[in-house]
Amino acid sequence: MRTKYIIGGIIIIAFTVLAAVSFKSSLTPYVTIAEAKHTSSTVQVKGERLDEGQFDIQKNLFIFHLKDDNGETIEVEYKGAKPGNFDQASHVVCVGRYEKGIFHAKSILVKCPSKYQEEESKV
Amino acid sequence: MNIGIIATPLTFIALILSVTAYYLYYRRNEESTLSLARMSFYTATVLILFQAALLMWGILTHHFEWNYVFSYSSRELSLYYLISTFWAGQEGTFLLWLILGQIYGLVIIKNRKEDEPLIMSFMLLVQAFIVLILIKRNPFTFVWDVNPGAFPYGMIPANGNGLNPLLQDPWMTIHPPILFSGYSSTMIIFAFAMTALVKRNYNKWIHSAYPYLIFVNLMLGTGIILGGYWAYTTLGWGGFWGWDPVENSSLIPWLTSLALLHGVIVQRKQNGLQKTNIFLALLTFVLVLYASLLTRSGILTDFSVHSFGASDLDQYLIGLVFLFTAISLAAYLFRVKDIRSEQARGGLVTRETFVIFGALSILILALLTFIGTSSPIITSIFGNASNVSTSYYNTIAGPLAIIIGLLIGMAPILRWRQESGDRLKAVLIHGIFALIIGGFAYALGARKAVSLMIIMVSSFAILVNSQIIVKKLIRKNYKFGGYLTHVGIGLMMIGIVISSVYDYSKKVTLPMDTPMNVLGYKLNYEGKIPAANGKDRVKIRVNSKTMFAKFYWSEYSRAYMVGPAVKNTVLHDLYISPIQIIPAEKNRRTGQQVVLKKNEQKAFENYILEFDGYEMNNHQMQAGDIHLATVLKVLDKKGNLLGTIKPALTMIGNKKSSISVPLPGTERAVSIERINVESGKITLRISKPVDKASPYYGKELLAAEVTIKPMINILWIGTILMIIGFLMTMYQRRTIRKA
Numbered sequence: 001m002r003t004k005y006i007i008g009g010i011i012i013i014a015f016t017v018l019a020a021v022s023f024k025s026s027l028t029p030y031v032t033i034a035e036a037k038h039t040s041s042t043v044q045v046k047g048e049r050l051d052e053g054q055f056d057i058q059k060n061l062f063i064f065h066l067k068d069d070n071g072e073t074i075e076v077e078y079k080g081a082k083p084g085n086f087d088q089a090s091h092v093v094c095v096g097r098y099e100k101g102i103f104h105a106k107s108i109l110v111k112c113p114s115k116y117q118e119e120e121s122k123v
Numbered sequence: 124m125n126i127g128i129i130a131t132p133l134t135f136i137a138l139i140l141s142v143t144a145y146y147l148y149y150r151r152n153e154e155s156t157l158s159l160a161r162m163s164f165y166t167a168t169v170l171i172l173f174q175a176a177l178l179m180w181g182i183l184t185h186h187f188e189w190n191y192v193f194s195y196s197s198r199e200l201s202l203y204y205l206i207s208t209f210w211a212g213q214e215g216t217f218l219l220w221l222i223l224g225q226i227y228g229l230v231i232i233k234n235r236k237e238d239e240p241l242i243m244s245f246m247l248l249v250q251a252f253i254v255l256i257l258i259k260r261n262p263f264t265f266v267w268d269v270n271p272g273a274f275p276y277g278m279i280p281a282n283g284n285g286l287n288p289l290l291q292d293p294w295m296t297i298h299p300p301i302l303f304s305g306y307s308s309t310m311i312i313f314a315f316a317m318t319a320l321v322k323r324n325y326n327k328w329i330h331s332a333y334p335y336l337i338f339v340n341l342m343l344g345t346g347i348i349l350g351g352y353w354a355y356t357t358l359g360w361g362g363f364w365g366w367d368p369v370e371n372s373s374l375i376p377w378l379t380s381l382a383l384l385h386g387v388i389v390q391r392k393q394n395g396l397q398k399t400n401i402f403l404a405l406l407t408f409v410l411v412l413y414a415s416l417l418t419r420s421g422i423l424t425d426f427s428v429h430s431f432g433a434s435d436l437d438q439y440l441i442g443l444v445f446l447f448t449a450i451s452l453a454a455y456l457f458r459v460k461d462i463r464s465e466q467a468r469g470g471l472v473t474r475e476t477f478v479i480f481g482a483l484s485i486l487i488l489a490l491l492t493f494i495g496t497s498s499p500i501i502t503s504i505f506g507n508a509s510n511v512s513t514s515y516y517n518t519i520a521g522p523l524a525i526i527i528g529l530l531i532g533m534a535p536i537l538r539w540r541q542e543s544g545d546r547l548k549a550v551l552i553h554g555i556f557a558l559i560i561g562g563f564a565y566a567l568g569a570r571k572a573v574s575l576m577i578i579m580v581s582s583f584a585i586l587v588n589s590q591i592i593v594k595k596l597i598r599k600n601y602k603f604g605g606y607l608t609h610v611g612i613g614l615m616m617i618g619i620v621i622s623s624v625y626d627y628s629k630k631v632t633l634p635m636d637t638p639m640n641v642l643g644y645k646l647n648y649e650g651k652i653p654a655a656n657g658k659d660r661v662k663i664r665v666n667s668k669t670m671f672a673k674f675y676w677s678e679y680s681r682a683y684m685v686g687p688a689v690k691n692t693v694l695h696d697l698y699i700s701p702i703q704i705i706p707a708e709k710n711r712r713t714g715q716q717v718v719l720k721k722n723e724q725k726a727f728e729n730y731i732l733e734f735d736g737y738e739m740n741n742h743q744m745q746a747g748d749i750h751l752a753t754v755l756k757v758l759d760k761k762g763n764l765l766g767t768i769k770p771a772l773t774m775i776g777n778k779k780s781s782i783s784v785p786l787p788g789t790e791r792a793v794s795i796e797r798i799n800v801e802s803g804k805i806t807l808r809i810s811k812p813v814d815k816a817s818p819y820y821g822k823e824l825l826a827a828e829v830t831i832k833p834m835i836n837i838l839w840i841g842t843i844l845m846i847i848g849f850l851m852t853m854y855q856r857r858t859i860r861k862a
Contacts, residue, residue, distance in 0.1 A: 003471045008483060011526070015519060019491045022511075022518040027502065029509035044510070051797060051806070054716055055705065055826075057632055057819050063716065065806075073802075075718075080630040081702045081826030085682040095512075 028095055033072040036098045045074070045103065046093045055082050066094060066103070074098075078105040085110045125189070127177045127263030130170050134221075135258060137167035138251040142244045149240035160240070161232065164247065168225040175222055178215065178262050182208045187280040190269045191215065191262035197285035199656070207296040208286055210303070213419060213436070214262035217253055219300060223307040224250045227335075231311070235331055238318055245314035252443055260436060288658075288677045288684045294353040302346025302373060306411050309343075309376060311335045312383070313408035313451070316401045320458045325397040329387045332404075334856040339407070340384055341849035343377040348842045357673075357686050362623060363838070366516040371496040372414035378489035379407045385482035389475045392539045396479070398462050403486075405451035410493075412447055416440040417496070472544040477534035484526045491519045521573040524616050528580030531609045532587045550587050557583035574624045577616055585613035604851030611845030618838025622696075628830035632705070633663070634822040641829045644697060648825040651704060658684075661701055661825055665690055672701045672827075691836070698830040705824040714810030716796060721803055724758075730765070730786070731758040734805060738769060749774040753795060753805055757787055770795050770807070783810075 031043045045066065050073060053064030062078045064086075076094050086092070089110040096105035144160035147153070178191065182205050187193045195211040209215045224246065231242055267274040274280065289295075312332060319328035350370065351363035364370060383403035386396045419440060470476070494501070495511045502509040536550055537543045561579035569575050588606040595603045631641050633648035640646075647664040651674060654660065659675040665688075673686030690697040717727055719734040726732075733756040739749075752771035758764055766787040772795050773780050783794035786809065796806040813820045 004476050004480075007471070008480065011480070011483065012487065015487050015491065015523070018522065019494070019515075019519050022515045023494070023498070026512040026515035026518075027498070027509045028512050029502070029507045031507065042512070054714060054808075056715070057705075057710070057713060057813075057824070060630060060632070080828070081632060081705070084685045084702055086703075088682050 032070055033066070033068045033074045033103075034070065036074070036103060040097060040099070042095065042097050042106070044093055044095045046091060047074075048090060049086070049092050052087055053082055066092065074103050075101065076103045076105050076108075078108055083108045083110055125263040125265070127174050128261050130174050130177075131254060131257050131261055131263075134167050134170040134174070135251055135254045137163045137170060138247050138254060141167060142247045142251065145240045145244035145247070149244070157240070160243070164225075164228060164232075164243065167247075167250070168229070171218070171221045171225055174263075175209075175218055178218065179206070179209055181263070182206075185283070187283045188265050188267075188278075189262065190264045190266050193266050193280055193283045195284065195286055197283040200286055200291075203293075203296065204286055204291050207290060207299075210299040211286055211290055212262075214257060214260050216299065216303060217256050218262065219303050220253055220307045221250060221257075223304050224253070224310060227308060227311050238315075238322075238328075238331065241318040241321055242311075242314045245317045246310055249310050249313070249447075252446075256436065256439065259439065285679045288679060289358065292353060292357045294349055294357065298346060298349040298353055301342055301349060305339060305342030305344075305346050306373075306376075306414075308335065308339045309380065309408045309411045312339060312380070312404045313447075316404035317451075317454060319401060320454045323458065323461060325401065325462045326390070326394060329390050329400060333387060333391075334853060336380065336384055336387060337849060337853045337856065339380050340377070341846065341853060343373065343380060344849065345846055347373050347377055348846070352839075356689055364619075364623075366492075366495070366513045368496050369418050371492050372417045375489050375493050375496070376407050376410040376414060378485050378492070379403055379410060382482040382485045382489065383407060385478050385485070389478050389482075393475060395475070398459055401462070402455060405455060409444065409448050409451055412440075412444045416444050470542040472537060472542055472547070474534055474537040474539045474543075477530050477537055481527060481530040481534065484523050484530070488520060488523050492516065521577065524620075525573070525576045525580050528577060528584045528613065528616060531612065532580065532584035535588060535591055535606060535609075550583070553583055553586040553590070556586055569621075569625065571624060574620045577620045581613040581616040581620075585610050585617075588613070601851070602855055604848045604853075604855060606848070607851065608845050608848030611841045611843070611848055614837050614841030614844060616841075618834055618836070618841055621834040622832045622838060626830055626832045628698075628828055630702070630826070630828050632819065633825045633827060634818045635707075635824070637818050637822065638664075639818075642697075642831050644829075646699070646829070648823075650823070661704070663688055663699060663825075663827075665697065665699075670699070672699060674701050674704065693836065694833065696832040696835045698832055700828045700830070702826040702828060705826060707821055707823045710819050710824060711813060711821050712792075712810040713813050714808045717807045717809060719755075719805050719807065726760075727809060729760055731760065731762070732756070732807070733758065735767075751798070753798075755793070755807075768793060772798065 028042050028044050030046060031039070033045055033047065036043050036045050045068065047066040047068040050065040050067050053062055055062045060080060062080060062082050064076055064078075065073055066076050067073045076096075078094075078096075086108070093109040094103060094105040095107045095109070096103055098104075141160050141163035144156045144163060148156040148160055180186075181189050181192050182196050183202075185192065185196070185198055191212055191214055192208075195215075196205060196208040200208065210219050228243060228246060228250075231246070232239055235242060266280060267276045267278065312335060315328050315332040315335070319325055347370070350373070354365070354370075355363040380403075383400060386400045386403060390396045390400055416437075419436060495515050498511045499508045532553065533547065533550060536546045538546065557579045560582040561575055564575060564578045569578060588609045591606050592603045592610070595601070595606075627642070629642060631639065631646075633639055633641075633646055635648050635650055638645050638647040645664075645666050649662040649664055649669075652660050652662050652671070654675070657675060658673065660671040661674045663670050663672065668690070670688040670690060672688035673684055675684050676682075677684045685701050687701075688699045690699075715727075717725055717732060719725055719732060721734055721736060724731050724733045735754040735756060738752040738754055750771055750773045752769040755768050755770070756764060757766050757768060768784045768786070770784050770793045771782045773782060781794045781796070783792040785791065786793050789811075791809055791811045794808050794810070796808045798805050
């Protein structure tokens with residue numbers, strides 16, 4: 001009779017711990033460029049793109065420059081071609097980490113300036 | 124004023140009247156109040172249907188003077204998409220909710236005479252609050268009332284803005300109505316639970332609520348799956364599930380309603396879990412409201428691939444969530460001490476214990492998904508708003524899937540209320556088969572422990588449940604909906620793991636008319652095919668089959684609309700997501716950027732560049748024209764001066780151009796990309812011709828991500844079986860009740 005409460009308790013505790021650990025490690029905070037330069041963990045940087053960027057076909061690398069609200073700029077490198085709708089976006093969000101003068105973006109979220117209601121109509 | 128705008132407050136009055144009359148009837152039992160309540164309810168139903176019909180008529184006949192019609196439709200839309208315009212915007216989706224809510228009300232009146240007054244008053248109270256939203260945001264508002272600056276009074280716009288192209292997809296015409304019928308049906312469960320609390324009838328309510336509960340599970344599940352399928356085939360997110368806040372917010376209430384379904388099954392067998400079940404019923408509804416807040420407000424704008432417009436409804440929606448949380452919590456806490464749930468009897472190895480563990484696992488997943496989805500809100504309390512990445516969800520979902528798979532496999536063979544450890548021997552053979560399947564998976568390359576475990580426990584669950592189905596079929600017993608649903612879940616877990624953990628992809632640039640070998644396929648980009656309706660597509664030949672992927676500029680979204688080409692084969696999908704088309708003229712030269720400050724030296728390959736300053740030259744130029752050159756010294760590695768070059772920017776009239784100059788002794792050209800006056804930095808572009816022998820030289824390129832998604836068909840088969848299982852259970856419940 002009591003065993004099942006113990007087992008239930010163990011499951012709950014185990015997942016609380018697992019969730020707490022992975023919550024902390026997978027948290028990708030929004031930071032300024034200055035902050036991004038001083039950490040080696042994965043962060044998100046939001047800013048204005050300064051140029052249309054360059055795509056190096058042979059290296060399969062896309063490079064552009066980003067400026068945040070504090071006016072600081074950074075070079076961003078992304079493996080792959082220029083993301084869709086990059087040219088139309090005024091602001092982009094880069095998720096990645098800073099290393100040796102370059103921000104290595106794992107993903108780039110393109111924010112379109114459009115009026116664009118959520119495409120899924122959900123309650 | 125439009126007649127529709129008058130109908131909305133009338134609906135509100137009719138609903139409030141009905142709520143009041145129903146409550147009075149419950150207290151005093153006077154027949155006259157019952158007929159008043161019903162009459163008001165029918166009036167509200169007619170008014171809502173009238174508004175819906177009016178809106179549909181307005182959309183179909185292009186009444187662009189109505190803001191809603193103007194905002195979401197245009198003359199170019201086909202009939203099919205004009206119909207789905209109805210639920211393209213918030214106002215329409217609330218109207219859809221209202222219609223469904225009234226239909227549920229009609230069903231309740233027909234089926235649940237004894238509980239009608241209270242259930243109806245709670246349901247219609249919710250309906251009334253939804254109508255309040257429509258009073259604030261009415262679909263029949265004229266454009267000149269919304270935006271008097273752009274539209275003079277009485278001017279009917281010639282055409283509308285058009286429908287978001289992402290919604291112009293066959294799947295999107297059925298996904299919202301189905302998901303909405305799931306969302307709004309949680310209102311029924313809420314009303315049942317509240318009624319149970321008021322009437323202190325904590326045990327009987329589950330019997331009458333059961334078929335509705337299955338309906339909630341079926342509709343939410345189907346809606347979520349359709350949404351995932353749409354994301355996979357149309358949006359080109361590369362997957363069917365991205366743990367995006369919008370997706371999560373519909374998943375969470377589904378999970379709690381699944382847990383509730385299992386809790387109710389246990390309560391039916393042995394009267395336990397009474398408190399839990401009422402709590403879960405109330406929670407599910409509140410979570411649907413919370414979902415509406417998350418997806419309709421601007422709270423998560425920075426954390427979702429969806430863009431949300433900040434809306435003036437935020438405060439109201441927050442109020443709605445708090446109000447119903449407060450009502451539910453107050454009613455629950457007021458009565459909870461009163462609930463005398465029978466202790467769950469029986470020991471550890473009984474059916475109910477295993478079902479309860481299953482419900483517990485589902486709830487843990489719901490809670491942790493809730494925490495993850497709300498992480499921007501939670502973390503903003505302590506500092507920078509942060510979001511968890513998908514690894515958080517995957518880390519917790521994996522082990523939970525293992526537990527759930529094991530329980531699905533073992534629970535069906537156990538007896539209710541009796542210790543039945545002896546029965547476990549019966550599934551030993553299934554376990555051995557599952558291990559063998561795991562061995563095959565390992566041999567085929569599945570090496571991650573968690574994935575391998577999920578594959579094995581899911582196989583185990585599928586084997587056990589399938590055998591039960593076969594046995595029942597032989598005895599001509601067709602009550603196996605639940606087992607079929609579990610076979611479906613098992614298949615889904617296998618499909619999800621294999622297709623998302625063991626997929627592999629490659630980002631490629633395909634030169635036009637040049638076959639390239641990618642992941643075992645011969646891909647040939649054959650150019651962009653213009654379409655009459657503006658929805659251009661790129662043509663890709665895959666081996667010998669021609670495929671198309673969506674790629675066009677949408678004026679509506681001010682963005683490129685890109686969709687994947689998906690080639691479905693028995694064993695895997697080939698998934699080609701276009702990223703960008705790079706025009707031919709850009710591919711004669713390839714370049715690199717160098718940023719320099721004044722008097723700074725920077726190494727570039729074998730050279731050192733030094734930026735010495737600017738030179739303005741108005742010589743031979745018209746007044747107002749500008750020629751701004753930068754003076755650059757080019758040195759070799761040892762510091763010997765090789766020459767001075769002056770790339771320049773000119774402004775002649777309004778025409779800006781960049782003049783490039785060769786880098787001494789090379790094929791490279793140097794041009795100014797940008798001058799930043801503020802920081803005093805210049806950005807140079809140093810380019811060289813692409814090797815003429817290269818396949819990329821001077822050709823239009825299609826950049827794309829090519830992915831192989833193995834075994835994804837297993838997932839789709841699983842979802843279909845799951846839905847059929849729910850349908851069967853619901854149908855059989857209906858016939859039992861009739862009998």
